[in-house]
Amino acid sequence: MAGVSGTSWEGLALRRARAAADPDSAPRAVALPASWEDGAAEALAALAPGSGPVSLPALAEDWIGRLAARAVSLKLLEAAEAEALARALRALLLARRGAPGASLWRNDAKAEPRFVLNLPAFLDEAGGFDHAAYAAATGTAVRALEVATGGKATRLRVGFADLAGLLAALGLAYDSAEARDVGTCLSALTRGAAEQASAALAERLGAREPAALLWPAPPARCAVPGLAAAARRALDAAGATQGLRHAGCFALTVPDAAEALLGIETGGLAPAQGATRLARDEAGRVAEQPTLAARRAMAWQGERAMALLAPMPDSAREAMEAAIRPYLHAASPVPAARPLPARPLPPPRPAAAHGAAHGTAPGLARHGQVWRVVVGGHRVTLRATHAATGGLAEIGLSAGGKEGSGSRGLLEGLVRSVNIGLARGVPLSDYVGSFAYARFGPAGAVEGDPEILCATSVLDWAFRRLAIAHLGGEEARRLWPDPSPEECAAEAAFTPGDRGPMLPLDLPAQPSPAARRRTLRLVG
Template sequence: MARITARVPGTPWANTSWSGLALRRLRAAADPDSAPRPVALPASWEDAAAEALAALAPGTGPVSLPALAEEWIGRLAARAVPPKLLDAAEAEALARELRALLLARRGAPGASLWRNDTRAEPRFVLNLPAFLDEAGGFDHAAYAAAVGTAVRALEVATGGKATRLRVGFADLAGLLAALGLAYDSAAAREVGTCLSALTRGAAEQASAALAEHLGAREPAALLWPAPPAGCAVPGLAAAARRALDAAGATQGLRHAGCFALTVPDAVEALLGAETGGLAPAQGATRRRMTRPAGWWSSPPWPRAAPSPCRGSAPWPCWPRCPIRRGRRWTPPSAPICTPPARCRRPGRCRPGRCRRRAPPSPLAPPPALACTGRSGASSSAATGSRCAPRSRPRAGWPRSGSPPAARRAAASAGCWKASSRR
């Protein structure tokens, strides 16, 4: 792994904040299926930032953070002067502030500005844990200044035509963890409320400053949710209240809205944010299925046990079935849910669903045959005497296999005589 320094004369970042910055080279890919590409980024940044930079850079060739960042920073500075959104000095100051935010990993625009995608709506994200000072507090003054820089950058990126801007923050969960606050505690909610109020107040102040030069399009907001009187971060609640009061005292705003939490992309990973917006961080453990593979094909119930209403399915068939509503399960050998013994709603059950017939019983063995002669004594069937089942009277009903004409004749005569083989 080589180490280089960004001191090459004639480059766009000469005599800027990139001068003297130690860089390291490595090969990274945006996703596991992509081919790795050479990436140069600051030596103190982790490998995940290199993967994010590879995802932000268009194409498949080598990419360097100073070169890629100077492309969109230079475009913003050049785009601000001709329409008189900013003068030359203000455009240069905006470029310096953007470089400082990116080097400190405090803020950066969304992926659309990195890729020069004019069809997507631009956004700007601020990394909250990067504003923690050495004493463990939150640098709310630097955060308010970063919000103003983001508003000016998005105003230039949209050409001064957008009525709503998308300035937001990321990794609130990381900030709360660094402050020692539980994510679901009341103190954490107070910190989040104060941060949102500070972001809105600082953004509206920057919008009012642009309105003084370019013209106001929206009235100043006089009503807003009041921030808490105090929070766990010293000075944050008071700073949020001052920002809202200053925004309400302006003559008008350039934008109808400036604060928005958007869907994260690779920029959050480049800044080192673990989560996007208000999302909680992933836990140290995760839920997983501990049952063996294919357990759904071997349910805990026996497959041979029929359900109360269908016979083969292992669950009841109808939600309104009286058996499913707490009736005791009956073995399948007895008829279930047949009126009037078991069904509470006789005649109203769905046909074929709740009213179940008894399972078919096995076939009984055929009855024994008794052969009797003309005098009534038993004889063999080979002698030509007629044979009839003992369970029938002598003049019984014709057999089921007899011709229809014979059955009709026997029905009219009231008896049936078998033909002998004499």
């Protein structure tokens, strides 16, 4: 790893965290700037190769140092220019204004590199847009990708992200003519600045493409002061060059962990999916919390920001893409399909009251119950939290044993989904009907529960136990009685109703060589 002494990283206040790239990965020690959120820690864990501790300054200096050294060795930049490029890249990353995609962080030579610019990070203190700094950042991105590709690529992928977050912070509705004018001006500025940087490289390394002489006319004015004029100047300057190094530079790309590291929640030109997201609060409960974009926009627009970040129809995205498309060098990514809800859900219930919990000291937990049993030789703990009305508000379920992280992650995800449904008013009986008698291991005898003697799985026991506790004991036992001991047998949990042949199959008997010779007949 390259050292960080003598660079802008020196003296930066860091905090330690433990984060995992995904639920199936073991958490690793992460060091990142003290003001950055936990989502950035998870992104850093995903960007760093291996599974050991990782520090943002050391990891960033690794790829920045490689770029600077390569620029000089390939004679793409002079030594002073390479050092200036390294300083500019550090500044962009520290300000969370831009970063290369995951392939450069992981030193993946097989993947095509990309560079993303975080639009809301260029908001200035007066609530405007720092178009001069943005144009300079675009040039830095072009030079970085030219070095990363060894000066051989004819097309580069420099793009922006979180247009929706920028528009909300500016107080503009995404599906409005004013917002499309801002998007058009930003795209014109990006292309003009990128082609100016490409032309500067062409003066030294040789031009491959002619300069563009005809441009779609950007709007004469837009809601962001100075942005329309900056876009026109950038296009005029690009058209006056003697030739370009690249056939294309401006492309919107599919997000990866680099966007999350910068705090970007909406890729490219896509509209926001809402002003809140489901996340765990300090008490470990799943609740809706404002997104980073919403918190930023609320600082400028107040409560109006929540409406500005509301989900938009597909027609709004299509209109924005049509406004931006003339300046793109490549088609924008196809948006992911959005599944339709199976049925409308009621609004969230009020938060459950706090009180003393069964088995815990008063004031330390919410009112509820805890069951600890053994199912098929595996320890299982079920927690049920009650709402103020006495109904079920939230559950927790853990199963001890030798299951891998994948199994634990699936169980945690299922429990989160159930809690979200309970908060939205889905009846407990729906879940009991879905999960009672689910068959998978561990299964077998239940120890520690006098009302349920055997279960076909952990979920079978847990939801029948919740039914007895919350849906009427006698009625629940009548509707969901114990399965037979044969159905609860460990091997039955993995066996379909009509068992077919199972491996290993018996091999056919092989006769001896002498026996095979006796079966031969001479024909003649």
